[in-house]
Amino acid sequence: MAQDTVRQPPPTASTAPARSLLPFILPAAVVGVAAALVFVGVSAAAEKLQHVLWGPLPDALGVGRYSALWMFVMLVATGIAVGLVVWKVPGHAGPDPATLGLDAPVLPPVVLPGLVLAAGLMLAGGPSLGPENPVIAVNVSLAAWLGTRLLPRTPDSLWPVLAESATIGALFGAPVAAALVVSEALAGKPMRGRLWDNLFAPLTAGTCGALTTDLVFHPTFDLGLPPLRHLDAKDVLAAVVIAPAAALLGMSAVYAFPYVHAAFRRLRHPMLMLPAGGLVLGALGALGGHLTLFKGLAEVEELARHPQGWPAGRFAVMTVVKLAALLVAAACGFRGGRIFPAVFIGTSLGLCAHALVPAVQPSVGVATGVLGMLLAVTRHGWVSLFTAAVLVASPAVLTLLCIASLPAWLLVTGRPQMQLRPDGTPVR
Template sequence: MGQEPVGQDTDAPQAPPTASSTAPARALLPFILPAAAVGVVASLVFVGVSAAAEKLQQVLWGPLPDALGVGRYSVPWMFAVLIATGLAVGLVVWKVPGHAGPDPATLGLNAPVMAPAVLPGLVLATGLMLAGGPSLGPENPIIAVNVGLAAWLGARLLPRTPGALWPVLAEAATIGALFGTPVAAALVISEALAGRPMRGRLWDNVFAPLTAGTCGAMTTTLVAHPTFDLGLPPMGHPDAKDLLAALVIASAAAVLGMCAVYAFPYVHTAFRRLRHPMLMLPAGGAVLGALGALGGHLTLFKGLSEVGELARRPEGWSAGQFAAMAVVKLAALLVAASCGFRGGRIFPAVFIGAALGLCAHALVPAVHPAVGVATGALGMLLAVTRQAWVSLFTAAVLAASPGLLALLCVASLPAWLLVTGRAQMQLRADGSPVR
């Protein structure tokens, strides 16, 4: 994932070294149970952290302000909760062993194996962030937690299993759990393996990770019943105007996303000058409070529930309001990712792209809402994540319209040309952007 492959290395189960041969079943069967176990545990970690954060969110943004006699999403309350969230996460980063892991600006979906002592602090910081309202999702820290947990437990329970396999299984399992389907995990693994020497068939190399992704997805589906379908009006067969809209919206979203990507090192440096998490994170919370006051409560949180609210009423806001929400949410994502909050960027990017697509629909009613939302999300995800398969898959599942898939594939081409080879929304240790 990111720039690092997630496929198995030479220590992982592989077929004999010929391009056309396949691994015998006996070489793959021993990995089914470990992969299944990793899938189930990774899903339960994700569901558990998400459920706990949701409960806390309901208290912070419901009964508590009601009891205090202030509006749930009033400007003073947004400032108070977001600054308090910055203080709470800052305290975790400062005092809890492991400091909630490395600087999140330096991490992508690919996660290093962290020591077990780091993981409780990372879980706590993630849960507080999700409940408090910063515009980040759970994916990056949850992948990191599951990678560290799988590597630690795997080395102790099955010491003869290749150590390099556990992070691969954990990443695939968590992606399957996040999206509720193993397809996303299979696509990401296949993308990571592209251009890398492999022994045997591709399916042999992805067999164990796909098993983990499948078990993670099924566990999440059975426990939490997730869905990405926004319930947008279905579209029929695409025509020329749909193709034009898809090309323009995806490219515009990619350009807007790249503005945040290029600003990322500078905003990160500005917060780093404060030098202490108890200053950086509350300062970030204050800026996020101002952005929340400007954009409204829908621009808070990770954005998945909020984008559903937008999609249910595409006629409920003007083009200017949709554009303002997209810009504010992008600024909030930029600030939250720069000041030290632990979180991922996929879910906020979906909100930003969807708002941009609905802005296009409001400006030009001939633009179908499903086309606008899906292609807007596609362009934004390509710019922010640089994960082509994840971007295509996520955009496709937002609207259950088979005719949309071809449009997305076409629209991804100019959008990819706008982002490929350029700086990414991930920094090296010295603060320079990854390319």
């Protein structure tokens, strides 16, 4: 009897019947399309405003579009505008953005208009943050608020997961990113059934979000760098040096984050904190040039079009300035995310490595630089690997990134994150 007991196979998770998954398809599809449209609407409106603020307006005033004077004027004005929203608009544009990550809380509906307005003004005005955190927060809150009213029998916990998956799929134009984030979140939680059963509804939402964005917004992350066809020893050596170096550089900002945040908090009022942040960002923009402004995605494409267009020193300056701009913008109260600016920082660092050592291929430098920086700033391993991989359209880069992620992850795991608790202490 004892021998038979020993030979029994371990229990496995049961597979959910198809009829239990089918009811989730329609809600997931609706959330996916709606979340993508919110993202596209915010991004498109911000781009149109950016075109006016940094084009016809300075031209009409006889000021250079990216002159140091105009950078100071625009970034301080953006700080004032966002400060007014945070101060006066109902809901105050949500909680302190330094306390938020990709897993956004469900916010009351009254908060959402101010959060959308603050995010749109930030994106147009030039601070170094992306749209992901506020857009995810808006979509999560809308999905939870509407879903629980329209389909009250559906579990409340489903709506935030669907909205987050849909928004991530829309942001990256690929549902795989959403599935990776959700699987990473499920890793530490008890699950009922198999992993793919739990991923079915989020993957549906992410697919619909990505497809909607692809159809109406046409995003692309491929930088058009020379493909990496075959790996050799110098590529592996470059990868295991650049990725940890990028992670260490990113961790310097992570460790400085609570101190910079506390310094701005001493000003105690959004009409002081945000204009002061805009003033610092204007100085950084004047030092680093216009490519270090904004969320960084279009600017990354410009860097990639001319990987030999700047000397190593110039790439180094842009790397450090953009990292400082990300740190200041995230600490002083601007509503935005950190993924897209981190992509610019990692790209600039990787091209700096190529300029210093021409034997380092641009594709290797960019992919591993982005990987290390994202691991430090986001602490999302799958998102970091995925983002770094899609920047370089080459299957061979996946092996290289997996190798490079190991030493980089050892440097960041268990250490403070670039996210704070309400009391100002860093999340670990």
